[in-house]
Amino acid sequence: MANATPFTAFLLVSFLCISSYFSFSKAENTALPIVSGLSWTFYQKSCPKVESIVRKQLQKVFKEDISQAAALLRLHFHDCFVQGCDASVLLDGSASGPSEQDAPPNLTLRGFKIINDLRALVHKECGRVVSCADIAALAARDSVYLSGGPDYDVPLGRRDGLSFATRDATLQNLPPPFANADTILSSLATKNFDPTDVVALSGGHTIGISHCGSFTRRLYPTQDPTMDQTFAKNLRRVCPTENSTNTTVLDIRTPNKFDNKYYVDLMNRQGLFTSDQDLYTNGKTRSIVTSFAVNETLFFEKFVVAMVKMSQLSVLTGKTGEIRANCSVRNANNRSFLASVVEENATSEY
Numbered sequence: 001m002a003n004a005t006p007f008t009a010f011l012l013v014s015f016l017c018i019s020s021y022f023s024f025s026k027a028e029n030t031a032l033p034i035v036s037g038l039s040w041t042f043y044q045k046s047c048p049k050v051e052s053i054v055r056k057q058l059q060k061v062f063k064e065d066i067s068q069a070a071a072l073l074r075l076h077f078h079d080c081f082v083q084g085c086d087a088s089v090l091l092d093g094s095a096s097g098p099s100e101q102d103a104p105p106n107l108t109l110r111g112f113k114i115i116n117d118l119r120a121l122v123h124k125e126c127g128r129v130v131s132c133a134d135i136a137a138l139a140a141r142d143s144v145y146l147s148g149g150p151d152y153d154v155p156l157g158r159r160d161g162l163s164f165a166t167r168d169a170t171l172q173n174l175p176p177p178f179a180n181a182d183t184i185l186s187s188l189a190t191k192n193f194d195p196t197d198v199v200a201l202s203g204g205h206t207i208g209i210s211h212c213g214s215f216t217r218r219l220y221p222t223q224d225p226t227m228d229q230t231f232a233k234n235l236r237r238v239c240p241t242e243n244s245t246n247t248t249v250l251d252i253r254t255p256n257k258f259d260n261k262y263y264v265d266l267m268n269r270q271g272l273f274t275s276d277q278d279l280y281t282n283g284k285t286r287s288i289v290t291s292f293a294v295n296e297t298l299f300f301e302k303f304v305v306a307m308v309k310m311s312q313l314s315v316l317t318g319k320t321g322e323i324r325a326n327c328s329v330r331n332a333n334n335r336s337f338l339a340s341v342v343e344e345n346a347t348s349e350y
């Protein structure tokens with residue numbers, strides 16, 4: 001009996017260590033609601049290695065260039081907000097007209113080749129069963145995790161769209177960086193995001209870069225009074241003119257690390273875009289910014305909820321859409337895909 005107390009304490013400490021290790025290693029988000037047609041175990045039989053293939057390959061890519069993590073996170077956001085997460089943003093323009101990629105907010109997107117390379121690796125292992133839209137969602141998740149953010153499960157089963165959105169639809173669905181918080185809140189409310197989701201999603205700006213043109217109207221002709229003086233001075237050095245083509249980081253504290261420092265930036269008036277900084281100025285979002293700045297675990301938790309929600313916007317499932325053989329072209333326009341289908345049919349006849 002005398003030994004029971006230290007032993008019990010040992011057991012308790014061991015249990016706490018083990019359980020906290022597991023609970024921090026992956027957000028337990030599979031209780032979150034998912035739309036019909038998507039599932040947490042979609043490729044369990046048809047492509048059980050898809051997630052490990054994507055993660056391993058991205059580990060290699062990011063070892064060479066960690067800035068690509070931001071590119072892939074933004075790609076998934078731009079895919080989902082315009083016409084749903086259907087990989088339409090990955091389609092090249094066709095003879096019939098310019099693609100979503102040619103619309104102004106998408107001109108600075110990067111990472112298209114990384115997605116197509118992932119697609120090739122996955123299809124080599126499993127055949128043409130995994131959609132480009134699912135690969136983009138997994139790549140965004142792994143970008144967050146591999147740059148220091150939370151790990152979480154992504155519901156899968158999206159199919160690829162057959163058409164891309166117009167320039168107008170793209171502009172209408174992606175708010176500009178000069179929008180204030182009220183505009184961002186009402187724009188995202190149309191997609192069912194509440195203020196906590198909006199502030200959490202904006203935390204995507206904890207990694208990555210921006211071109212001068214996205215924020216120089218805060219510097220010229222007059223400086224935005226909500227911007228810290230020293231921060232503004234340094235930005236004027238990077239962007240000496242309004243249309244300079246240089247780039248700078250979105251989060252000055254830890255530009256390549258997925259953490260809560262973006263919110264600390266905002267509290268110090270060092271947010272790069274009006275759409276960022278105004279989240280701290282606006283009374284509807286200010287306390288949410290502060291709560292994330294002081295509690296990274298809370299930010300990670302709310303970010304996962306909002307990302308899983310975003311990743312399900314207007315998805316195509318079941319028999320709608322298709323599984324593209326090349327993420328940049330739909331199958332009907334893909335000559336090598338069509339040739340291989342003809343060959344398959346020809347061989348199967350004999």
Ligand code: HEM
Nearest residue numbers: 070071074077108175176177201204208209210211214275
């Ligand atoms: C809420 C409204 C948003 C606005 C107005 C906005 C605007 C922008 C702009 C203007 C850029 C820089 C483009 C350039 O000049 O190169 C950018 C970059 C970026 N955005 Fe957003 N964004 C928003 C939401 C989001 C969301 C929801 C995410 C992800 C969850 C996100 C992730 C990123 C990332 C990671 C980059 C850096 C990309 C790179 O390094 O290539 N943004 N955003």
